[in-house]
Amino acid sequence: MRLGLEQVRNKQFGVFTTRQVLSEYTRAELRARIDRGEWVRVFHGVYREATTSPSPELRVEAARLSMGLTLLAAAYNTAAELHGFSVLANQPTDVLGIQASRSPRLVVHRDQVDPEELQLVHGTATTNAVRTAVDVARTLTRMDALATLDAALRMGISSPALIVELEKHTGRRGRRQAAQLIALADGRAESPMESRTRLRCIDAGLPPPEPQVVVPTRNGLRRIDLGWRRWRIGLEYDSAAWHLGETAALRDNPRHNWLSTEGWTIYYATAADVYHHPHHFTTPIRHALDRA
Incomplete structure (x- = not known):
């Protein structure tokens, strides 16, 4: 990028306008860089380099310049x-x-x-x-x-x-x-999906679960995403990124075994359950609470 436009870009959170480009480049050069994917239009008459992340600061500045x-x-x-x-x-x-x-x-x-x-x-x-x-x-x-x-x-x-x-x-x-x-x-909720899962439980008529329940076990403290401490029932949001693979099994299995030893029953919810089939986890938990 030519020095004059680079200086303008740096003052504007990484964006620049058509008029600012044309003070350094021809219209044909502008079009060539857009066609090659080097420059990306943010809003009407405002661009960023393809390597520049569209941060909220950049987008608001682009909106200001466009308007x-x-x-x-x-x-x-x-x-x-x-x-x-x-x-x-x-x-x-x-x-x-x-x-x-x-x-x-x-x-x-x-x-x-x-x-x-x-x-x-x-x-x-x-x-x-x-x-x-x-x-x-x-x-x-x-x-x-x-x-x-x-x-x-x-x-x-x-x-x-x-x-x-x-x-x-x-x-x-x-x-x-x-x-x-x-x-x-x-x-206390540590992720958006934990929050969404908790709301599904509340909407299903379950007692509001406690976020991030810490359970003392004979093998140290164990943490559960959501839990009903009185009944020793827990609910884990089963994130694919965190709970899949051999390493996850080595981490999760002993943890859940120790929770079972302390009398806890753990249920699981996936993203598909939370968004589309909450009864997959709320109904079993309701039955468990009734039995308890």
Whole structure:
């Protein structure tokens, strides 16, 4: 990349506009680099190098340049990405504004936001963490919303702060859902799928399971993703990345054997179960709780 454009790119989180390119290259050179896949269009008239990751900072800056604005703030899931508690990947870029978007990958929200609800994160304007968490809790599906709230609590946001923020959202779509899920949120959950699995249990009428149950055994402490300590029943989310292969068997089998020795019964849930067939694990657990 030629020096002039490189300097511009470095000031703009890795993006550059057609006009900026044409100050250093011909239009034919621009087209050639796009055709070769070296440069990738982010939004209308704005590009990044193919080797540059489309971070939330980059995408918000690309949206600002594409819309011709002086300032643009991230919101909803893009704001959650910036704050570090988003649980969804490959989502459209969410920003605040009044100008219509020309791209399905850019969503412009016309929300009213007070200046004190905005902050800079990594040099990008965004709704603050508490406002963002409640916005997401109102608008995502219940499973994704709870996973986001759990992650926000794990990042250090407090439940009282969420409750105070929720009062500002009276009359907004999804407020009731947010209120219900804030009451269920638990920062002890260590992954989005654990949060989704826990919600499936609650929705099935099971007693709310405790996240990350630590069980003392004669061979040391053992941890269970979700558990009902009173009945010594546990539920593990069976992630293929963590629980498959010979190494996983060597790790998991002794752990579960020691839990069995202590009187614990362990059940398992896969991603397919959580998303499509929750009764595969909630029904056996209900029967086990009834027997216990």
